[in-house]
Amino acid sequence: KAGVTQTPRYLIKTRGQQVTLSCSPISGHRSVSWYQQTPGQGLQFLFEYFSETQRNKGNFPGRFSGRQFSNSRSEMNVSTLELGDSALYLCASQNQAGYDTQYFGPGTRLTVL
């Protein structure tokens, strides 16, 4: 099976712009989670989607939003970008929720200037 893919791999934006990141999970996986990784902060949970429904949400401002399509592909959107949004954004897929291993994509490196 193909792994988790994320596009684009790298992005450079300026403050105030908005950005959309895409994630295609492993075929058959219905759960997609998004994380933000910054130095010293580990993996900060953004949200999780399961069968097109947001099931879980982390402590991020409303500028961060997401959605999941019927084919389980997911997108994450960040509006009104701030310098502090510069990070590696990772998505992970699971077969189902719960105790399944999460399979991560390579991430999208976002730089906000």
Added chain:
Amino acid sequence: DQQVKQNSPSLSVQEGRISILNCDYTNSMFDYFLWYKKYPAEGPTFLISISSIKDKNEDGRFTVFLNKSAKHLSLHIVPSQPGDSAVYFCAASGVDSGTYKYIFGTGTRLKVLA
């Protein structure tokens, strides 16, 4: 409030010796724990896991120990190899007030010296 903590941001170990990475958690609802390894420019990959009904799980050179009373888990790598140099994240999962949680620690950067 960091519910899963890895208090050592970095660790250096000589090749062939044991590497011990530690992780503490605060919420007793966590009942399944995992370790992931991350190389630069790649996403984390699953390494080993343990259920709360066990106190030890072994897979080759990797062993995870769980001390539920202390809310502490550790990953032992024996013997350590240069290819083990990476960032290691622990993760804890469980159901809290009807909501499923899967929380990662801040990571420990392991450097194995040849």
